[in-house]
Amino acid sequence: MGTILIKSATIVNEGKQYIADLFIQNGLIVQIAPSLNVAADREINAEGLHLLPGCIDDQVHFREPGLTYKGDIASESRAAVAGGITSFMEMPNTVPNTLTQELLENKYQLASQKSLANYSFYMGVSNDNLDEVLQTDQKNVCGVKVFMGSSTGNMLVDDPKTLERLFNESPMLIAAHCEDEATIKSNLNHYKQLLGNNIPLRLHPRIRSTEACYLSSSMAVELAKKNGTRLHVLHISTAKEVSLFKSELLLADKKITAEACVHHLWFLEEDYQTKGNLIKWNPAIKKAEDRDAILQAVLDGTIDVIATDHAPHTSEEKAKPYLEAPSGGPLVQHALPAMLELVHQKKLTIEQVAEKMAHNPAICFQVEKRGFIREGFWADLVLVDLDSPWKVSKENILYKCGWSPFEGETFQAKITHTIVSGNLIWADGKIQSNQTGKRLSFER
Template structure:
């Protein structure tokens, strides 16, 4: 199916919505016009449907290698494609941690054989691998990931000299998880002294506090300003952190950018009463005031992109008591659906969703020929029916872990078709697995 003609779609792209046909040839968008005729093309009638650029998720944990009882690249890329995510950037805290160029190459090899979506992988930084980090090729790797807070294995970077070296020498974008470990451990010790092993999930945002986030984020911003680093701070979870970022335009001129995640835009600390460990994330879901401030910052440009931080764990792991239950949850299948629900609630426009999930991600990471619906660009596209409700149940999730924090939620919109590099990869519950996604390239 090298030639596909999408007819009469409401195209959501670059601040506008217009009804157009879109012709796909050999993986690329060949033509966009009100009326296209192409003999022999496979036609898809998109009248009444909205066509978005595929979501580019700049933060996922697909758990391969080493943690494949929770997830793997095939299963999670399949769920991502069902959710309208056509490209992803995966994190290095797998087992083993992605701390050498050889281990990084191994992940790319797995994805080339198994990923239904387009892919890139972050190179991981530790206190001891600066030489390996500096070998990373900016043209074909999305970035360097620095955990300025606890993580799996040997990935906490808490040596100030090492941090300075990374920020000074990094040849490319540095993405950071910002939570101050000393503050978290001090808070945890106080709660253990008071409650012993009976700490409950509602205390999570008090232990992994707003102060812990701000201390670490402000340090990262200070270092980036000192050394001119291209810094991208992940999963902003507090109102206080927003003041660290500018809303300057154009985006391509910003050296310090920020990401919001779907769960921090949707849930707040009142939801712990019903959701419990299912919404235990790091950084923690915090107050309704934090949630609302993050959405405002997304809309006014202080926060530049929206992502998922998809990080699945098994049901058995999440059902453990608070102190044993791991942080993270599966989100890629329902991220776009949740954002479209915010549209139905008049909290965000369709144009802004396209901007924050596709256009701006491509711009922030200098991704080559993706993130926009333009002639000559890769055909990474998603068709959505805004008025076909779907209720999330354990029977209709594609995650390997088999659950979703959105269980019981009815979304007003259905993702009907997903095109990955011109391939119709998903259509109404069915997957076409004959093609894999492409490795992302970067104009750096």
């Protein structure tokens, strides 16, 4: 592991911007100062560039094992570091579902050999594996994941007794996908009676409705308050849900937190007309007032984290009729550029992007020595040129599935360098090293 000296970067960290040099040794940020004169194996001239802490994405689906024709740990982590995401937390709905400690550890072994980014994996919850879940080591696993709505395989948890016991006994963070299954089924049956199987995509947000989201989110919040549970509700998609997360507490003191995803901050249901199934997600993209309320909740601190819910599918799968096409899409390569586009549009500040995509995930999950640009912390860093326009195209998409909902979009900001645990992994538009990332650890 070589030393790196970054010169004259505009550092964006903890609500401030300032120009400084930064020295990396043994994977760590050793020194930050206005001017450093030290010998280094590699020197990066960062004049005119902004240096942000590497993004920590708390919700991705990298599809390995079992679904690797869509994506895998190597391909998707490569796309992630190209997009300035230096750490990810991956979901358990792979094949087989990650429902045992052995299967969980198998994924860590795969990542140790394949992932260019730092990594952690959620333990999955089903209706009948709670004893296994409670064995999870909270110091080296990011959390447990519960699907309180439709999911893959045996991962829909709809048994009230299981949910009650999970929220009562889990010592670690519970990340929840909240959509009420009974409401979704009722809505779907209603439209099937009217239209048969020829349901148009535009009805997706009516089937996976605001009511379905709110019923499930409010139940999760109620269970968490009752049991004192550490709850993190994923991908808020409605204005109505925002009220559930109002709090006067500092983030580090919150027991209940929430996440917004890039697609719910960018797209509107009108975009189904042009993007089709490429923007079919669960929860669904909804109305302009929902998007605006989510953004406002991000700005005022009601919603704590911005993530991706990266979930690649093949173009062939996405080309199927609405009822057959899977939900989800690839986002890790384009999430940070998209949020920096909102900076150009003056909807966010660059300091807020660093807060919501790096600082706050680190605080929420109590990630050890990551998420901030501080001496003594791991060197997870991304250099950005805010004024280097580029267009998303098939030629520069790195996802294994080969497509992006942002294809054709021109972003003003370009990722120029990504450093993961002190190793320069991405620069000059290409991968520079196959050095793998590290397993995340947690201060719990």
